Amino acid sequence: MKLSGKLRNQIKVGIDPTPLIDMMFLTTIFFMLTSTVIKTSSINVNLPKSITSDSQPKMSINITITKDERIFLNDNPVLLEDVSPIIKKIIVKDPSVPVVIRGDKEIKYQLLVEVMDRVRVGGATEISLLVESKK
Template sequence: MKVQTNKPYDDINITPMLDLAYVLLVIFIIMTTASVQGIKISVPKASAAQSLAKPTTKAISITNDGRVFLDTFPVTMTELESQLRSYQAVTPEFPVVIKGDRTAQYGRIMEVLDICAKLQITQLGLVSERQAPAQ
């Protein structure tokens, strides 16, 4: 029995080439329809009026040793009140969250809450961790 090893291939497997062609076709269809989703128009520029975007939330953090931070900057109580007042002048209804350390001085947290009440900040939240369910 004689085995011939130098026999040329009679057929070409075109399955991988067809797979590639189909993938390219799908990509082409998706990209073409994505770029033609609407009519191009020239929109007018807005005036300097207040935007309709939601105001950014201001975070007040109180550490366990009683230091107060507005966002990430350390502030005194008078600085906190003046900065909150200036934010309120720009955006009257801006949200504030208070993050107090679990071992923080309760009096310091009450001072921050008193400042918020004095400025009539109505969107106020207290941050806490979710407790794991008991098993």
């Protein structure tokens, strides 16, 4: 069967975008399911920078030490003396819960050490310091 000249000129060649759209959709779904969303504290601190910083764990006890040396445990203000008993209560429920300490870079090193000691006395074994990544 011979095609007429008109019909031969009407055949169009193109790339079907459907597989590309499918792959983009599947890739988006994959990244949405495998990424973690971390809620950080709303207390403003100026974190020190580090090249080797890791991301914060998903479920954790967050301790924030502000520039004016106020201490917050999960966004609630606490006294230094109250850190150990509160940590003990939480650790009894889940001993593997990590403690993340966010300390302003201008705080005294001694205060940071005291907070870390109180966290250890409270029974926490996984203690991390949160820092900003150097870019």
